[in-house]
Amino acid sequence: MKRSGVVISCLALMTMAFLYLPLLAVAFFSVNATKYGLVWKGFTLDWYVKLFSNEVILGAAVNTLELAVISTVISTVLGTILAIGIDRFPWSKRSATSLDMILHLPVVIPDIILAAALVVAFGMLRLVSSWFEPGMLNMVIGHVTFQIAFVALVVRSRLDAVGKDIEEAARDLFASNTYLLRHVTLPLILPGIVAGAMLAFTLSLDDFVISFFTAGTDSVTLPIYIYAAVRRVVTPEIHALSTLVLLATVLLVIGTERVSRRFQQR
Amino acid sequence: MANEIEKNLHLKNICKSFGDVRAVDNISLTVPAGSFFTLLGPSGCGKTTLLRIIAGLELQDSGQVILGSEDISSLPATKRHINTVFQSYALFPHLSIFENVAFGLRARKFAENDIKKRVTPRLEMLGIESMCNRLPHQLSGGQKQRVALARALVNEPDVLLLDEPMSALDAKLRAQVQVELRSLQQKLGQTFILVTHDQEEALVVSDTIAVIRNGVIEQAGTPEEVYDHPTSKFVAEFLGAANLIEGEFVENRFHSTLGSFQLSTTPTWRSGTVAFRPEWTRIHESDPGGNSFRAKIREIIYRGTDFDIWFEPGPIRVRSNTYKHFKVGDQVWLDIAPTDLVVLDA
Numbered sequence: 153m154k155r156s157g158v159v160i161s162c163l164a165l166m167t168m169a170f171l172y173l174p175l176l177a178v179a180f181f182s183v184n185a186t187k188y189g190l191v192w193k194g195f196t197l198d199w200y201v202k203l204f205s206n207e208v209i210l211g212a213a214v215n216t217l218e219l220a221v222i223s224t225v226i227s228t229v230l231g232t233i234l235a236i237g238i239d240r241f242p243w244s245k246r247s248a249t250s251l252d253m254i255l256h257l258p259v260v261i262p263d264i265i266l267a268a269a270l271v272v273a274f275g276m277l278r279l280v281s282s283w284f285e286p287g288m289l290n291m292v293i294g295h296v297t298f299q300i301a302f303v304a305l306v307v308r309s310r311l312d313a314v315g316k317d318i319e320e321a322a323r324d325l326f327a328s329n330t331y332l333l334r335h336v337t338l339p340l341i342l343p344g345i346v347a348g349a350m351l352a353f354t355l356s357l358d359d360f361v362i363s364f365f366t367a368g369t370d371s372v373t374l375p376i377y378i379y380a381a382v383r384r385v386v387t388p389e390i391h392a393l394s395t396l397v398l399l400a401t402v403l404l405v406i407g408t409e410r411v412s413r414r415f416q417q418r
Numbered sequence: 419m420a421n422e423i424e425k426n427l428h429l430k431n432i433c434k435s436f437g438d439v440r441a442v443d444n445i446s447l448t449v450p451a452g453s454f455f456t457l458l459g460p461s462g463c464g465k466t467t468l469l470r471i472i473a474g475l476e477l478q479d480s481g482q483v484i485l486g487s488e489d490i491s492s493l494p495a496t497k498r499h500i501n502t503v504f505q506s507y508a509l510f511p512h513l514s515i516f517e518n519v520a521f522g523l524r525a526r527k528f529a530e531n532d533i534k535k536r537v538t539p540r541l542e543m544l545g546i547e548s549m550c551n552r553l554p555h556q557l558s559g560g561q562k563q564r565v566a567l568a569r570a571l572v573n574e575p576d577v578l579l580l581d582e583p584m585s586a587l588d589a590k591l592r593a594q595v596q597v598e599l600r601s602l603q604q605k606l607g608q609t610f611i612l613v614t615h616d617q618e619e620a621l622v623v624s625d626t627i628a629v630i631r632n633g634v635i636e637q638a639g640t641p642e643e644v645y646d647h648p649t650s651k652f653v654a655e656f657l658g659a660a661n662l663i664e665g666e667f668v669e670n671r672f673h674s675t676l677g678s679f680q681l682s683t684t685p686t687w688r689s690g691t692v693a694f695r696p697e698w699t700r701i702h703e704s705d706p707g708g709n710s711f712r713a714k715i716r717e718i719i720y721r722g723t724d725f726d727i728w729f730e731p732g733p734i735r736v737r738s739n740t741y742k743h744f745k746v747g748d749q750v751w752l753d754i755a756p757t758d759l760v761v762l763d764a
Contacts, residue, residue, distance in 0.1 A: 320475050321508035323495045325522035325569065335525075339512050 175398060182391035199388040200396075209377060209393060216373040219288065219363070220356040223295035228349040230296070231303025236337070238304070239311045240319075255308075258301035267365035270294045274366065287368035294362045299355060303348035310344025343412055350408040354401055425451045425486035425576045427472070427609065432481035434467055441467040442478070443633035449577070449611060449626075454603050456612045458620040459630035460656070465613045468630070469579050472611065474498045485576055501570035502579040505586075507562045509554040515565050516541070516550040522573040540568040543602075559586050563595070571606070580612045584619060596622045617657045621645060629653050649763045654693040661699075661734050662762075664691050672759070676731060677711035682756040691762045696726065696737040698758040701744065702751040710753040715746050 185196035203209055238251050258266065270290070277284040284290060314337075322336045338345075360375040367376055374397060381390050427449040434442040441464040449455045457465040470476035472483060474495035482491045490498055501522065509518050517524075519540060523533045541547040544564040554562060563583055570578055580599075584592045600623045603610045614620055620627050621641045628638040629652075637644055637653045648654035651662060665674030666689045672679045681692065702710065713729035724739040729752065736752065744750065 317504055317506050317508040318510060320495070321502070321504055322510070322521070322525075324473060324475065324500075324502045325525055325573070326496055327521070327525040328496060331525050336510060 178391050178398070179395045181388060182395045184388065187388060199392040203389045203392045203396075206389065208372075209374075209389070212372050212374045212377040215288070215371050216357060216375075219291050219295060219371075219373060220353050223292045223299055223356050224349055224353045226292070227296045227299035227303050227352050228345060231300045231348060231352070232307050232341075232345050234300060235304040235307035235311060236341075239308050240316075255301055255304055258298050259305065263298070263359075263361035266298060267294070267362045270297070270362065271365050285368060286366055286371075288371045290366040290368075291363055291371060291373075294366045295356045295359060298359075298362065299352035302355060303345075303352050306348035306351060307341055307344040310341045310347075314340045343414075347408050347412050350404055350411075354404050357404075358397065358401065425609070427451075427577055427611075428482075428484040429468075429472070430482040430484065432468065432471060432483070433479045434464075434471060434476065435479055440464075440633050442471065444481075445630075445633070445635055446481075447628060447635060447638065449609060451576075451609050452607045453625040454600065454610045454612070454623055456614060456620040456624040456627045457630055458614055458617060458627050458656075459636075461615055463630045464633035465615075465630045466581060469502075469581055469611065469613045472577065473500055473502050473579050475502075499573075499575055500577045500579060501573050501575040502581060503563075503566045503570050503583045505582045507554075507566040507586075509562060509565055509569070511554050514551050514553060515546065515557070518554065518565055519550075519569045519572050521569060536572055537568075540572045544568050560591050560595070563587065567602075571608075575608070577609045577611060580610060582614055583612075584614075584616070592619070599623055621657070629656060631656075647760055648693065651691060651693070651762055654760065654762060659696050659735055659737075660693045661696065661732070662691050662693050665689070676713075676734075679709045679754070679759060680756045681759055681761060683761050685761045686763075693760045693762055694754050694758050696735040697724075698754065699734075699736045699738075700753045701727070701736060701738060701740075702753055703743070705751050706753050708753065709756055709759070710751045713750060713752050715744055715748045715750065718744070718746060 181190075182199055183195055183197065184192060185198070186193040234255075238248075238255065243251065270293075274284045274286070274290050318340070319332060319336060322332045327336065358375060360379060363373050364376055364379070367373065372380075374393065378390055378393060381387065429445055429447050432442050432445045433440070443464070445464075445468060457468060459465045467476060471478045474490070474493055474497070478491070482489055484490065485498075485500070510521065513521070516537060519537045520533050523536060528536070538547065541550055544567060546561060546564050546568065549557060549561065554565065557565065563586070566583070583599075584595055587595060596619055599610075603623075612620070612623060624641055626638060627641055627644050629636045629644060631652055637649050639647075644653060645657050648657065648660070654660040654662065663674045663676055665672050667673075667681075667685050667687065670680075670684075672681050672685075672692060679692070685692075700706075705712075713731065713734060715727055716730045716733065717728040719726040719728070721737075724737050727736045727738060727744070728734070729736065734752065
């Protein structure tokens with residue numbers, strides 16, 4: 153019993169190491185005072201300073217954030233409406249199941265398929281309007297299409313947890329639809345909405361495939377920049393940049409965790 | 419108060435099916451204003467569906483709901499002057515106790531000082547005014563139930579619906595709350611409709627009990643009527659315990675395998691069932707004559723205040739507090755007065 157416990161703990165630790173050592177290595181090289189090679193030459197923040205004076209990178213960072221913020225706002229609103237619509241409207245059993253499946257599809261469909269489909273779709277839309285030239289608009293639409301499903305799934309599980317009793321009680325106590333939504337449903341599912349939005353934001357932040365297929369020359373994001381840069385040579389600036397993106401993601405995940413835990417105590 | 423007296427609740431030919439299941443099957447009944455009415459039945463009998471139809475949370479397939487002189491059949495819950503205490507209480511977890519109780523007033527845009535004037539006395543009446551700033555999850559089950567009650571009563575509904583409000587309380591608290599609920603209803607003079615599967619609860623609180631089975635009212639009447647004069651096997655066995663004997667009615671006497679008995683009422687059938695309560699039966703060591711038969715004690719079960727004694731043939735159950743003279747295996751006579759033998763409908 154005790155020995156198997158030790159073995160399992162070791163295996164768990166090794167798995168963790170497998171997951172996190174490459175990431176730690178990147179962080180390690182981002183503060184190593186040598187441009188090439190794997191030897192430790194002392195601590196430096198030079199690469200970070202250089203990073204922040206590189207206008208191409210800064211431009212990519214701005215693009216990334218712009219894309220993430222806009223697409224997250226849109227997908228959170230649409231995803232929440234979708235979730236409420238699916239969960240609270242009295243669908244027949246059959247349409248409820250098919251709606252469920254349609255909702256899950258974007259989550260399991262490979263990004264590359266979705267990206268290729270978007271390329272075709274935008275190609276056709278370009279025949280109608282020049283708005284759909286590769287660029288920011290296409291990227292926002294592309295990101296929203298896969299984010300909606302994630303937001304809707306998270307919000308829906310929250311709606312499920314809240315249950316219908318409380319909404320029935322509100323109706324019984326003379327609440328109109330808008331009063332019910334504003335004073336009961338939305339406050340109660342807010343943790344789900346916030347968690348869904350944070351998930352959507354992280355997904356947008358590090359999406360490469362869909363951005364790559366829909367981006368124009370002036371809407372390069374960090375993942376696209378890193379990909380292009382790595383193909384030439386891996387510089388310590390890239391390590392620094394990757395470390396920062398990683399840090400931002402970790403902070404977001406911790407934030408989401410905190411928010412959902414605080415609301416769960418109720 | 420005056421206009422509440424006119425507001426009787428009438429249900430006319432209410433039907434409701436879920437798929438192939440007829441949850442409510444052509445139920446008609448009248449709940450007099452100011453009375454405590456109980457819908458009693460086993461789980462799945464349709465009593466909660468009926469309550470939800472009265473509340474407006476479920477739409478009947480056919481039939482009418484009439485409150486006073488107004489047909490409210492198609493009004494949604496939001497527009498009905500009827501409030502509900504839910505089985506789960508369904509308190510708003512993000513609102514304080516005060517705001518929970520004030521919800522129905524705020525939703526109807528009452529003025530702030532009016533809200534305070536109405537909410538505070540309700541909180542005081544139910545003894546929860548000291549917790550008005552707490553959140554529901556900080557309250558015990560009994561306190562939550564009081565909040566749910568206050569939240570419904572503060573709206574002074576024409577009818578208050580209670581959906582198994584005591585099922586989450588422990589036995590001791592439940593008994594206490596039953597008495598409180600009864601006196602609260604009498605003090606307020608409002609119409610209460612309670613749904614429960616607990617026959618004891620129904621007997622304690624109600625003016626009228628409607629026993630429901632498979633979506634149909636099996637029998638309705640005062641607690642005394644349904645307990646003392648059940649008309650069917652189902653009602654006899656669902657309310658309290660009952661011994662049922664089958665036999666034939668020939669020449670003004672009821673003949674069964676236990677013996678022949680004199681009845682106080684003449685049955686409409688020739689062959690059927692009569693019932694008697696375990697606590698109405700007397701035990702004798704020698705033949706007392708009259709409506710008695712010989713039986714052997716099979717088992718004696720101690721219940722605290724009294725004993726359940728099981729006899730054969732039968733099994734016949736007798737409830738007594740004077741068992742001490744008897745032991746398992748004794749041959750005795752059981753004696754039932756003719757008026758205590760209830761003739762059931764065929």
